Amino acid sequence: MPPINLAIVGVGKIVRDQHLPSVARSADFNLVATASRHGTIDGVPAYKTIDEMLDAVPSIDAVSLCMPPQYRYEAAHKALSAGKHVFLEKPPGATLSEVADLEAIAAARGVSLFASWHSRYAPAVEPAKAFLASTHIKSVEVIWKEDVRHWHPNQAWIWQAGGLGVFDPGINALSIITHILPKAAFITAATLEFPENCDAPIAAELHFKDADNLTIHAVFDWRQTGKQTWDIVAETNAGTMVLAEGGAKLSINGDLKFAEPEQEYSALYSRFAQIIKSGTSDVDIAPLRHVADAFLLGKRKSVAAFHD
Known part of the structure; x- marks a missing residue:
């Protein structure tokens, strides 16, 4: 099969840090165009909108959508309707209904839709899943704390409604636990902390249980400084069991069992190529469903205003 002609929409930090190096290393893809309001890539034809790009480059086979989730549905709808395979950056959409509609369009058009969860492809995630399947789990604690000023400087969209706030990184943790735990769990209670000047939370505390009453406690916080x-x-x-550094390292009883260099996005593009070649889709919305449930059940707590 010849390389898949790929276009990227939304040329920002994550594209430059992860998508471009991964695509460059892949024999499965050939980057032929981009669409972005501001960003361009040297040597690649650039367009301001996805409409212009699709009209100008009919040879595009697949499109990676990397804009904020609030704006992704319209672009995905256009790409799928044009018969293009679509890679959705995480989270796959601003709402569950959007993603369900995109999945139906992809099926009707006979193209592949990929809801990517990069943290599931961290090197120690599969070994952690295998370990948990081999024993009885008593409890699970998730600690996901980082400095928003370091990772998302001057990104106003994350504080707007639909931007997810602290769930932007927190959904990475949710994507891992929904993959490694042997049974599905559901949220029983949540507290979400909203800065008084923002429409998205800066911190969250979640409580889950599964059908066997396994308890899972998660704390997400965007105010972490230092480590x-x-x-x-x-x-x-x-x-x-400690699955540390976002899934990079696995320790059992203090002994490091697994650690390898991160290659999450290379694995994502390998998976995208695989589903395209097999004529299938991969659209797991479990992590996004937990976020929606947190907003449904969560108590809202107002905290000090956030200023970048």
Whole structure:
């Protein structure tokens, strides 16, 4: 099969940091165009809108959509309707209904839709999943704390309604636990902290349980300074499992069992190529559903205004 002609929409930090290097390393894709209001890539034809791009470059086979989630549905609808395969950056949409509609359009058009969850492809995630499947889990603690000023400087969209706030990183943790835990869990209570000048939360505390009453507690906070924390700790009959650094390292009872360099986006593009070649889609909305449930059940707490 010849390389898949790929276009990227929304040329920002995540594209330059992750998408471009991964596409460059991949034999499956050939980057042929971009569409972005401001960003361009040297040597690649650039357009201001997805409409202009699709009209000008009919050879496009697939489109990666990397704009904020509030604006993704319209672009995805246009690409799918034009018969293009679509890669959705996380989260796959601003609402569950949007993603369900996109999935139906992809099926009707016979093209592939990929809801990407990059943290699931962190190197120690699969070993953690295998370990948890081999033992009885007593409890799970998720600690996801980082400095928003470092990771999202001057990005006003994340504080707007639909921008998810602290759930932008927190959904990465949710994507991991929905993948590694043997049974589905659901939120029983939540507290969301909203800066008085923002429409999205800066911190959240979530409580889950599954059908066997396994308790899961998660704390997300965007006010962390110093060392950043992205850990999942499980107490089990075989001891304490720590999946650390966003899924990069796995320790059991304090002994490091697994650690490899991060190649999440390379794995995402390999998966995207795989589903395109097989004529299938991969659209798991479980992490986004937990976010929606947190907003449904969560108590709202007002905290001090946030200023970047």
